[in-house]
Amino acid sequence: MSNLTKIFENKKVFIPFVVANDPDFDTTVENIITLAKNGADIVELGIPFSDPVADGPVIQSADLRAFKAGVTTERVFEIISEVRKHSDIPLVLLSYLNIPFKYGYEKFLKRCADLNISGIVIPDLPLESRDEIAPIANDYDIDIIPLITPTSGHRIKEIAEAASGFIYVVSSLGITGQRDNFSEHLADLITNIRKYTDVPTAIGFGIHTPKQATSMAKIADGVIVGSAFVDIIGKQGRNSETELANLAKEIATAIK
Numbered sequence: 001m002s003n004l005t006k007i008f009e010n011k012k013v014f015i016p017f018v019v020a021n022d023p024d025f026d027t028t029v030e031n032i033i034t035l036a037k038n039g040a041d042i043v044e045l046g047i048p049f050s051d052p053v054a055d056g057p058v059i060q061s062a063d064l065r066a067f068k069a070g071v072t073t074e075r076v077f078e079i080i081s082e083v084r085k086h087s088d089i090p091l092v093l094l095s096y097l098n099i100p101f102k103y104g105y106e107k108f109l110k111r112c113a114d115l116n117i118s119g120i121v122i123p124d125l126p127l128e129s130r131d132e133i134a135p136i137a138n139d140y141d142i143d144i145i146p147l148i149t150p151t152s153g154h155r156i157k158e159i160a161e162a163a164s165g166f167i168y169v170v171s172s173l174g175i176t177g178q179r180d181n182f183s184e185h186l187a188d189l190i191t192n193i194r195k196y197t198d199v200p201t202a203i204g205f206g207i208h209t210p211k212q213a214t215s216m217a218k219i220a221d222g223v224i225v226g227s228a229f230v231d232i233i234g235k236q237g238r239n240s241e242t243e244l245a246n247l248a249k250e251i252a253t254a255i256k
Ligand SMILES: O=P(O)(O)OC[C@@H](O)[C@@H](O)c1c[nH]c2ccccc12
Pocket: 017, 044, 046, 054, 055, 059, 094, 123, 175, 176, 177, 178, 204, 205, 206, 207, 224, 225, 226, 227, 228
């Protein structure tokens, strides 16, 4: 069983997301450590990208701040290397496919393995292209986390059967960012996934309050919260620690 899957064995899993190098190198290191100390079970770290097609305005702005502060793929790895001097928190990267493609899959995944990165979410990697990267990732014990959306339909079976680590269940169509309402079919979507696999599920997209986290944790094995944390960083910059810690604690408590 993969390291990521094990984390889900006897608890609901909380996965906050932040963007690497937003607003700068040192703050990202501190923010990841803050989240780890305040209830995160896994931290999802975004590699900034110039065309983040699945992202809403909050994360797009974070990517821009990260670029302004001089982010490169190499720098993201250096941030993680610095985190690893202080914390062994399980890490998952969020990366559009172009980034590992350009870096070279083999080299990218080796670097990830050396830094004890457990998985990668690649939102623009369709099932049909999974074999481009998944076998190499597998050699390094890194999970390529698949996404299932409310419109995955007949593809669910195949995606679920190929999954390892956990399955990222996208709560609703559209882009990342806060939502006030969720489809009542989400529970059915997860029941459907569970027909095909024991790999755990984590729901993300739009979740920003502890109350929403509580209801999502009732239907899935984990909850992913991105824009709510990134928004704090957008507003507080280098002084985000207290607010990040408070929201993380509230959400971690809300899903237990
Ligand atoms: O920001 P939200 O709505 O809380 O959604 C999670 C999300 O930020 C994170 O998992 C993510 C950031 N960028 C993405 C692109 C695609 C899928 C997922 C993501």
